[in-house]
Amino acid sequence: MITADIIEQSNARAEARLRADYAALGEHLDRRGIDIAAIKARVAAYGVAVPSWGVGTGGTRFARFPGPGEPRHIFDKLEDCGVIQQLTRATPSVSLHIPWDAQPAADLNAKAEEVGLTFDAMNSNTFQDQPDQAHSYKFGSLSHTDAATRQQAVEHNIACIDLGAQIGSRALTIWVGDGSNFPGQANFTRQFERYLDAAGQVYAALPDDWTLLTEHKMYEPAFYSTVVQDWGTNLLIAQQLGAKAKCLVDLGHHAPNVNIEMIVARLRQFGKLGGFHFNDSKYGDDDLDTGSIDPYRLFLVFNELVEAEADPGFAPMHMLDQSHNVTDPIESLMVSATEVQRAYAQALLVDRKALDGYQEDNDALMATTTLKAGFRTDVEPILAMARLEAGGAVDPVAVYRASGYRAQVAAIRPAVSGAGGGIV
Amino acid sequence: MITADIIEQSNARAEARLRADYAALGEHLDRRGIDIAAIKARVAAYGVAVPSWGVGTGGTRFARFPGPGEPRHIFDKLEDCGVIQQLTRATPSVSLHIPWDAQPAADLNAKAEEVGLTFDAMNSNTFQDQPDQAHSYKFGSLSHTDAATRQQAVEHNIACIDLGAQIGSRALTIWVGDGSNFPGQANFTRQFERYLDAAGQVYAALPDDWTLLTEHKMYEPAFYSTVVQDWGTNLLIAQQLGAKAKCLVDLGHHAPNVNIEMIVARLRQFGKLGGFHFNDSKYGDDDLDTGSIDPYRLFLVFNELVEAEADPGFAPMHMLDQSHNVTDPIESLMVSATEVQRAYAQALLVDRKALDGYQEDNDALMATTTLKAGFRTDVEPILAMARLEAGGAVDPVAVYRASGYRAQVAAIRPAVSGAGGGIV
Amino acid sequence: MITADIIEQSNARAEARLRADYAALGEHLDRRGIDIAAIKARVAAYGVAVPSWGVGTGGTRFARFPGPGEPRHIFDKLEDCGVIQQLTRATPSVSLHIPWDAQPAADLNAKAEEVGLTFDAMNSNTFQDQPDQAHSYKFGSLSHTDAATRQQAVEHNIACIDLGAQIGSRALTIWVGDGSNFPGQANFTRQFERYLDAAGQVYAALPDDWTLLTEHKMYEPAFYSTVVQDWGTNLLIAQQLGAKAKCLVDLGHHAPNVNIEMIVARLRQFGKLGGFHFNDSKYGDDDLDTGSIDPYRLFLVFNELVEAEADPGFAPMHMLDQSHNVTDPIESLMVSATEVQRAYAQALLVDRKALDGYQEDNDALMATTTLKAGFRTDVEPILAMARLEAGGAVDPVAVYRASGYRAQVAAIRPAVSGAGGGIV
Amino acid sequence: MITADIIEQSNARAEARLRADYAALGEHLDRRGIDIAAIKARVAAYGVAVPSWGVGTGGTRFARFPGPGEPRHIFDKLEDCGVIQQLTRATPSVSLHIPWDAQPAADLNAKAEEVGLTFDAMNSNTFQDQPDQAHSYKFGSLSHTDAATRQQAVEHNIACIDLGAQIGSRALTIWVGDGSNFPGQANFTRQFERYLDAAGQVYAALPDDWTLLTEHKMYEPAFYSTVVQDWGTNLLIAQQLGAKAKCLVDLGHHAPNVNIEMIVARLRQFGKLGGFHFNDSKYGDDDLDTGSIDPYRLFLVFNELVEAEADPGFAPMHMLDQSHNVTDPIESLMVSATEVQRAYAQALLVDRKALDGYQEDNDALMATTTLKAGFRTDVEPILAMARLEAGGAVDPVAVYRASGYRAQVAAIRPAVSGAGGGIV
Secondary structure: OOOHHHHHHHHHHHHHHHHHHHHHHHHHHHHOOOOHHHHHHHHHOOOOEEEHHHHOOOEOOOEEOOOOOOOOOHHHHHHHHHHHHHHHOOOOEEEEEOOOOOOOHHHHHHHHHHHOOEEEEEEOOOOOOOOOOOOOOOOOOOOOOOHHHHHHHHHHHHHHHHHHHHOOOOEEEEOOOOEEOOOOOOOHHHHHHHHHHHHHHHHHOOOOOOEEEEEOOOOOOOOOEEOOOOHHHHHHHHHHHOOOEEEEEEOOOOOOOOOHHHHHHHHHHOOOEEEEEEOEOOOOOOOEOOOOOOHHHHHHHHHHHHHHOOOOOOOOEEEEOOOOOOOOHHHHHHHHHHHHHHHHHHHHOOOHHHHHHHHHOOOHHHHHHHHHHHHHOOOHHHHHHHHHHOOOOOOHHHHHHHHOHHHHHHHHOOOOOOOEOOOO | OOOHHHHHHHHHHHHHHHHHHHHHHHHHHHHOOOOHHHHHHHHHOOOOEEEHHHHOOOEOOOEEOOOOOOOOOHHHHHHHHHHHHHHHOOOOEEEEEOOOOOOOHHHHHHHHHHHOOEEEEEEOOOOOOOOOOOOOOOOOOOOOOOHHHHHHHHHHHHHHHHHHHHOOOOEEEEOOOOEEOOOOOOOHHHHHHHHHHHHHHHHHOOOOOOEEEEEOOOOOOOOOEEOOOOHHHHHHHHHHHOOOEEEEEEOOOOOOOOOHHHHHHHHHHOOOEEEEEEOEOOOOOOOEOOOOOOHHHHHHHHHHHHHHOOOOOOOOEEEEOOOOOOOOHHHHHHHHHHHHHHHHHHHHOOOHHHHHHHHHOOOHHHHHHHHHHHHHOOOHHHHHHHHHHOOOOOOHHHHHHHHOHHHHHHHHOOOOOOOEOOOO | OOOHHHHHHHHHHHHHHHHHHHHHHHHHHHHOOOOHHHHHHHHHOOOOEEEHHHHOOOEOOOEEOOOOOOOOOHHHHHHHHHHHHHHHOOOOEEEEEOOOOOOOHHHHHHHHHHHOOEEEEEEOOOOOOOOOOOOOOOOOOOOOOOHHHHHHHHHHHHHHHHHHHHOOOOEEEEOOOOEEOOOOOOOHHHHHHHHHHHHHHHHHOOOOOOEEEEEOOOOOOOOOEEOOOOHHHHHHHHHHHOOOEEEEEEOOOOOOOOOHHHHHHHHHHOOOEEEEEEOEOOOOOOOEOOOOOOHHHHHHHHHHHHHHOOOOOOOOEEEEOOOOOOOOHHHHHHHHHHHHHHHHHHHHOOOHHHHHHHHHOOOHHHHHHHHHHHHHOOOHHHHHHHHHHOOOOOOHHHHHHHHOHHHHHHHHOOOOOOOEOOOO | OOOHHHHHHHHHHHHHHHHHHHHHHHHHHHHOOOOHHHHHHHHHOOOOEEEHHHHOOOEOOOEEOOOOOOOOOHHHHHHHHHHHHHHHOOOOEEEEEOOOOOOOHHHHHHHHHHHOOEEEEEEOOOOOOOOOOOOOOOOOOOOOOOHHHHHHHHHHHHHHHHHHHHOOOOEEEEOOOOEEOOOOOOOHHHHHHHHHHHHHHHHHOOOOOOEEEEEOOOOOOOOOEEOOOOHHHHHHHHHHHOOOEEEEEEOOOOOOOOOHHHHHHHHHHOOOEEEEEEOEOOOOOOOEOOOOOOHHHHHHHHHHHHHHOOOOOOOOEEEEOOOOOOOOHHHHHHHHHHHHHHHHHHHHOOOHHHHHHHHHOOOHHHHHHHHHHHHHOOOHHHHHHHHHHOOOOOOHHHHHHHHOHHHHHHHHOOOOOOOEOOOO
16 A cells, blocks of 8 residues: 555645635636535545456457556455555445455455455356366356356356355346357347346345346457347346346447437436446447546436436446556556546536426527536546545545555566467 | 230240249259248248338438439329339338328228238328428427427327228337437436327327337437437337337347347347338448348348247238439339348248257357358249249339330329438 | 627626636646646637538438528528627638529628628539539439539539639538449449549649648448548549648548547648538537537547647648537537637647657556646636637627527528428 | 368268259359359369468457367468368468467478468567567557667568568568557557558568558557558558558458448559458457358459459459357368358359449449349359369368367367456
């Protein structure tokens, strides 16, 4: 972890400027009838989960270029996640991926307490074969034609729930790569029937206070068809399984040009919006840093979420899910957590009463202008002030670099060679 | 209509070649264990509806270039449709569009009988303003913020049902252009609530033996959001309204790269596949001639339909829906009807028992090869023989051109000048 | 035009807040080492042309819903454009479309002087048939198989140059809809040879100080192939024709997911970037208001343009090109002109020296953060102050609405009924 | 290799049916004025290269599921490629990938002679780091900001040429993953300048009778920008480097909806079409089996190639480039080679004189029908007869399975465990 004095020294240097910017913004918002302190309070209370696998350098099927200090195991990963939370105060929990992170619950709990984190949704893995695995997932998992393979996948998911229950998790996220690469390879209908049956068995094992999140994705690793290919199929799953089953929306898992914020609105309207994987994309499931490509789209998603806050019991889970191929993963996750907060803050600034009126009057120009006024506002002082007041860093990246954390862990953790991707 | 002797003379010239090709194909299929006569019988029994508006030259927002002999009204259109059926024997019914085709039921029935046609689904129009209309659809129809506008749209749809009931139709197809062009222009949730409420009123007026078909479309004429934007929303509509409500799939109304045959499979699996608008597309809702761009995709849709034929009560409606900008519409519709039959015939040839086995064994290569063997077969002799035996033309386009029909109607119907599209 | 007192009264009410915001921003930018006055000066000097056709309500192939006071002719259009310039001080010139705007040069010049405007690029039209036209463009214009049709299109383009020369224009923009709707309809190679030959004849008639801008577009109105379908073909045209030929980039004319800013960079690098049509899009050539869908993409384009400002002779032409279907066109054009200025101002704020350093060091995170710092800054006070100081309106839309201009022209200009689009 | 008697026995069983089908097709084609023997002769003379890496099971960033008998090195790969050529007689050459296949030239030549193959284009690899590599390609290779890294990439490419020259290759294919994952990470212009400079050094080392093929790709592994992102940039490279530089078109490397056959036509028209990587795709660079998703698109590409055969010196290189994730790679490559031949045969059947006439007359319907008549013909008997007469297998997959080749090599080659993809 990073020592408090490094944070304090950096903050001390930045504080005067921040206070000036914050004061100016406060006056500006006051002229717009908005109380900056109220916005700041809501931002401060907001958190997004970090995925344990996100702190390792990602890769593509062509190559992976690790950096220094790659985490060796979940305990290293939790330390890295602890740093992110320490500096941003925006990422209070971690989402585990099993079997990568499978360790005794007591050890996980101890380490989490040590680094000041809790556990978010559990993630199962039936898209890879593990060394000791009886049945291969090459041709599918929950929807495999072979009953024993499906059973193995069901049991793995139940094991994830069991571990999760011991570490305070309350949700299981299922993403499968099941699908096909050729027309005719799979019978769409029977394949989905098998999926529903197997997922139903997992659902049956779910504790009462848990949520089952299923995640759709248009393609990859299957390249002709994917069993849970879009929100329509995802909705059917959630409807078939029951009230504890909801849909998870990953921002990068959609067809080109799709209006994602509208999917968010539909799932919310019918009580099936369960959570998010935040990231950004330009082409496919690029898993780029959240808000790095189209920040307005992220804002439009949060516009829906802020509107939905009034719904009773509305509490979708929020997680980052990115592949960090060319940056230090800790830096990317810190900046991305900030971007999520930024979109939230901007959405909070929208004058919803005025917006409603323009919508009712079909005054498209004033409606869109009103919405965009929230996005256009530079809320950075609010985010930074929230961090400062919570003991985090005004400038997390600068503090992180100054701290020498990466070099310190690189001295402990062995160097990893540049392994090839899936093609070799 | 075209005189029988023109057809007979043309057929006489083509018959020897056709019989040779048919015999050779019959022997080939026999070697594959397939009875050509059985396939021919099913093709002969298959029909696809023609849209009344399809016999006029289409256009874009930039321009429309009419041809000679443009139909003046529904009675001209029915004559053109009669020619298509006369030559192809594949298009026994016509789908009307109201108010364009609104005429006394008795007159419609008389003309239809005269030209040998029946009436398929009714189509309402709430995406254009009519001269005598009280409320404008500029900002929506069934989902408009104004209750009176929604009511007007509901009543128009009910009027379509009323007329349809008098001419033997059994379905109403609703497509609305409602949506928005700017983020914030419309509240997604409230807009869809209004849609559901209004559509529910139309549904309530539906006779017991009717089907309500709702049609989704990704975009156009609305360019930021569309109320019924995809099959997920369409499914929600059909679920909310009731058992008589089903989804209509237009092949050109999807996001880029979407696996349409899988959507067909999903809707079928959950009892909500109501019908099709056949056409083809390369970019957006291009409304190109069916099978002209990606004939294998059309085959894959029919592969699902042939598999579903075993489902009790499975009988989705089939209609062509194309915009003929650079061809004689009659020719395009004849060729397109043949392409739909072709895909059906090819799908009938698939060895489903072998395919099932390969799917069960995850033998992807043999499964896709088995499927493609149906597509690869040149079934033209089957289609032509079915036409010949039913009194149609072996070569519909050649007979049509030889008949001089277009010149004849051009002499009667006044020339139409090249009107601009929506941009001027 | 709008009386000065209406502007002054509105500005007077807004001025105190604006000055406070401007001062705060100035202080903030000063802390970042940026002189706000210098930025403001460059913004004030920036102008974007308005298309004459943009002040009329647009439409789609499905429908067009005109508003009150639709301009009847180019003189009405110039008045509307004059209002836009009067209030925004960002649109000093108008781009004409021939034959829609063909009028005696003296009359055009007189009206332009009256309303305080000059003339930007001329636009020819060979995608529609005019009543008196000898040869139809149904199957193409500059690339038509028929030599006489090509000749007609060439002569029309030369006539546009002739008129343009009399009204101070210095460029001709050619966009053709030529292409095909079916595989095989056209021979790609011969079609492009014909295009190059015909375009070469137009080029030969170009005055020495003119630029010929050719515009690519992926599809529409042709839906299988388009002759000038992308920047690759556009580049070949500019290379073949000569030094005065350059490429025009319309932001909505690209394939899904394409990196447009990179195309801008490539054309600039090879001296062939001639100009822009600004708008925004979510699906196809949606012609939505500039910056309304993806404002960051617009910023990234301007990031390239600001970098290129150092190139000797770099002066691409800038024009808005939008279809206003649900807003008052004057309002949309005012807001869009402001959005273009906004992107320019944001791009000017980027710390290019720091950015260069991070790029050289492959510090992706700091590079993108540095770039985004420009985008994130709310430059509205700079834009508004530039307008105020130039005699425009602090809030153009509010002043326009208060002025009653639309109602005034609606009293003079006859109401237009809601004509259908290209489909009927 | 597979013993001759296994092939002969299988062929003997299939021959009677094949001869019947061939005779029937011959008669049918004769009625269309086509000499089947002439088509067969051209098909028999056609060959497509196989990529050495294609005979190993592929994978994605998520996982790789190897099959039994994975080749250990280039000599195993050459044996597998030998089997493909033995059974299909359509794949006479192999394309090497360096450093994966780097071995002494004498050994490569000896093995190639043993298995009856020659060497096609060489492929360099600067998208992965090798264990002994001085400079990492994490941030690029030929376009890297660091001169030493660029130099290392240049030298590697020259080494590929050197080895290729010793084994009879005549071309080098360069594909780089260089690009960026964040807006601002790279300066587009300077990055491309560096690429051109480095590629120019490789070009300078090219023997006179060699071709340098550069390959564009829209995205992946870079997910915001790619240096050689499309055919426009690829064309600029070929123009800048010189006459020996040409463009390689991979069918899966384009933006959604792009008209690929038109790009083929443009590059051919300007003398810059150098070669192909054949495969198929539904979403991105899926590397699916050629013709498995959209066989008509493949046909349309070959329609351009057949038309271009008349061009003096027109001889683009043809190679398969696929990732076989769920099939036996040998089977997929055999079927894919056949699919390429199929498209070629179908394109040869097109009545080009009739097509030209319809194109000249703008008879879109007859033009597209004429083109499609080639595609619709089931040419399987021609392909199979060409194989039979050349000593290959009538049914390559059946013979291959009957031969037990996979089990034989699996007994020799050690099993490979299911390695994870790039994400872990």
